[in-house]
Amino acid sequence: MFDDLSDLYQQVILDHCKKPRNFHEIPGATCSAHGHNPLCGDNLKLFLTIDGDRIQDAAFVGSGCCISKASASLLTESVKGRTREEARQTFDKVREMVTTGKVQDGVGKLAVFAGVYRFPARVKCAILAWHALVAALEDPGKSVTTEDEQT
Amino acid sequence: MSAIVNNPASSTRRGAASSSSTAGEVNWAELRKDFPILDQKIHGKPLIYFDNAATSQKPQAVLDALRHYYERDNANVHRGIHELSNRATAAYEAARARTAQFIHARSPEEIVFTRGTTEAINLVAHSWGMANLKSGDVILLTEMEHHSNLVPWQLIAQRTGARVVYVPLRSDENVLDLDRIDALLAGNVKFFSMVHISNSLGTVNPVADLCARARKRGIVTLVDGAQSAGHMPVDVQAIGCDFFAFSGHKICGPTGIGVLYGRQDLLDAMPPYQGGGEMILSVAYDHTEFKKAPHRFEAGTPDISGPVGLHAAMDYLDRIGRDRIWKHDQELAAYAQERLSALNGVRLFGPKTGRAGVVSFLLKDVHAHDVVMLADQAGIALRGGHHCTQPLMHKLGVESTARASFYFYNTREEVDRLVEVIREIQKFFAV
Numbered sequence: 001m002f003d004d005l006s007d008l009y010q011q012v013i014l015d016h017c018k019k020p021r022n023f024h025e026i027p028g029a030t031c032s033a034h035g036h037n038p039l040c041g042d043n044l045k046l047f048l049t050i051d052g053d054r055i056q057d058a059a060f061v062g063s064g065c066c067i068s069k070a071s072a073s074l075l076t077e078s079v080k081g082r083t084r085e086e087a088r089q090t091f092d093k094v095r096e097m098v099t100t101g102k103v104q105d106g107v108g109k110l111a112v113f114a115g116v117y118r119f120p121a122r123v124k125c126a127i128l129a130w131h132a133l134v135a136a137l138e139d140p141g142k143s144v145t146t147e148d149e150q151t
Numbered sequence: 152m153s154a155i156v157n158n159p160a161s162s163t164r165r166g167a168a169s170s171s172s173t174a175g176e177v178n179w180a181e182l183r184k185d186f187p188i189l190d191q192k193i194h195g196k197p198l199i200y201f202d203n204a205a206t207s208q209k210p211q212a213v214l215d216a217l218r219h220y221y222e223r224d225n226a227n228v229h230r231g232i233h234e235l236s237n238r239a240t241a242a243y244e245a246a247r248a249r250t251a252q253f254i255h256a257r258s259p260e261e262i263v264f265t266r267g268t269t270e271a272i273n274l275v276a277h278s279w280g281m282a283n284l285k286s287g288d289v290i291l292l293t294e295m296e297h298h299s300n301l302v303p304w305q306l307i308a309q310r311t312g313a314r315v316v317y318v319p320l321r322s323d324e325n326v327l328d329l330d331r332i333d334a335l336l337a338g339n340v341k342f343f344s345m346v347h348i349s350n351s352l353g354t355v356n357p358v359a360d361l362c363a364r365a366r367k368r369g370i371v372t373l374v375d376g377a378q379s380a381g382h383m384p385v386d387v388q389a390i391g392c393d394f395f396a397f398s399g400h401k402i403c404g405p406t407g408i409g410v411l412y413g414r415q416d417l418l419d420a421m422p423p424y425q426g427g428g429e430m431i432l433s434v435a436y437d438h439t440e441f442k443k444a445p446h447r448f449e450a451g452t453p454d455i456s457g458p459v460g461l462h463a464a465m466d467y468l469d470r471i472g473r474d475r476i477w478k479h480d481q482e483l484a485a486y487a488q489e490r491l492s493a494l495n496g497v498r499l500f501g502p503k504t505g506r507a508g509v510v511s512f513l514l515k516d517v518h519a520h521d522v523v524m525l526a527d528q529a530g531i532a533l534r535g536g537h538h539c540t541q542p543l544m545h546k547l548g549v550e551s552t553a554r555a556s557f558y559f560y561n562t563r564e565e566v567d568r569l570v571e572v573i574r575e576i577q578k579f580f581a582v
Binding site: 001004008009014018040041042043063064065066067119 | 194518519524528529535536544551572
């Protein structure tokens with residue numbers, strides 16, 4: 001019945017939304033940020049442990065739709081071990097991907113979100129955790145909402 | 152013919168409203184043919200429109216009235232000498248008189264046209280509120296208000312020093328805690344603004360009783376009728392409210408037109424809300440004399456086609472009969488409630504009995520937005536989110552719900568289809 005949605009709700013996404021990875025707080029995290037989508041009520045808090053320039057650990061807590069939870073879950077897996085600059089570059093690639101459908105090198109598993117661009121109302125769900133990541137890196141403790149930016 | 156409303160030839164006629172509510176059954180399925188928009192497929196499936204609490208669809212009679220106005224009668228109102236201006240003015244004022252009749256106001260002078268319910272409430276909050284509220288006064292609301300009957304009062308409270316207090320919700324039953332009303336009204340309450348039907352819960356509040364209790368204490372009342380005016384017979388004198396607000400677009404009329412009913416003596420004593428043309432008697436560089444209500448509150452060229460379309464919508468609804476529409480809404484909601492509560496993993500919100508045509512629900516472990524997205528793929532238009540009632544959602548301990556809201560063109564078969572699709576959604580997300 002929902003064949004047209006198979007692009008959006010890929011198995012990897014369904015799996016991560018039902019069983020989100022790194023779904024916990026990090027006591028004593030180096031930095032954190034809060035992401036909020038006021039339209040949906042999606043709320044998540046992202047925690048990062050950074051050693052020098054490298055992200056050693058990433059985790060999140062919160063609630064939201066399937067897309068936003070799966071996105072946060074895959075984000076935490078994706079950024080572990082990356083430098084701040086690499087994480088920032090990944091954000092740019094993910095944003096490009098979910099708004100245009102273009103998949104760039106180096107996004108790995110995150111490519112499952114390429115189908116989101118066909119559903120404009122869900123782009124904000126997919127990008128919420130990534131906005132929280134950038135806030136945690138640049139302005140720890142900040143709250144970001146999906147209404148601050150075009151995407 | 153069996154359907155009393157569905158004849159396209161007669162549906163373009165105006166002013167045939169009084170033939171409603173007599174003998175005969177309504178052929179609801181036939182009525183759907185009056186709504187061109189309903190006859191289409193969404194993602195390859197027949198459209199099932201269950202988002203009527205957000206806005207209703209428009210019958211051909213309303214579309215025809217709008218077209219006729221712009222093709223034949225369009226001009227500015229209240230200022231022209233020429234024929235078209237006379238016609239436009241007559242149509243505009245006829246709509247006002249029809250609106251007064253629709254909600255049983257004492258006279259057309261008690262009807263102010265606004266952009267919608269939100270602007271009507273803002274008008275009262277600014278005009279009446281700024282003139283009458285002071286520090287220490289209490290504005291009483293309920294915990295189930297839409298943001299449109301909450302935020303304007305918070306803004307006025309900030310400006311005047313008044314406080315906003317809420318009649319609590321009994322969370323178990325999703326109805327107002329009526330045992331608390333009198334104690335709350337005994338506070339320093341100056342204004343009591345309440346929603347007639349909750350857009351999130353489908354709860355129907357006993358507004359006549361609430362207004363009577365307020366009136367005994369000299370408290371001014373407003374009823375937010377956005378969800379009630381087009382769904383049930385409304386008599387503002389029987390309710391006994393001082394103000395009543397509703398929107399055209401939720402009752403088969405166009406967007407951009409709404410109604411504020413205000414008791415004549417209150418409106419006459421209220422200062423203007425906005426200044427400009429149309430609302431003045433005479434203007435000098437240092438002084439202006441204003442028209443009486445309702446024109447005092449209609450600054451600038453108004454929406455003229457809006458009232459014309461609203462007039463056609465009110466005629467259309469009353470040809471069916473709002474008593475019949477109300478019965479249909481309630482039967483459909485009760486049926487949906489029964490079928491959905493029989494499913495595993497479905498949490499229903501709202502009162503157990505007597506609900507309006509609004510059914511909010513959540514599926515276990517599936518976010519409301521995912522439910523709405525998948526339902527859309529099956530051609531079903533639901534609403535997912537906080538429904539502009541964030542404090543209520545917080546009180547209920549949820550962030551959002553999925554909501555099906557009905558109108559007279561919806562059928563039991565459509566509810567059956569919703570239940571079938573919800574089962575499919577549960578399968579889709581099953582672990």
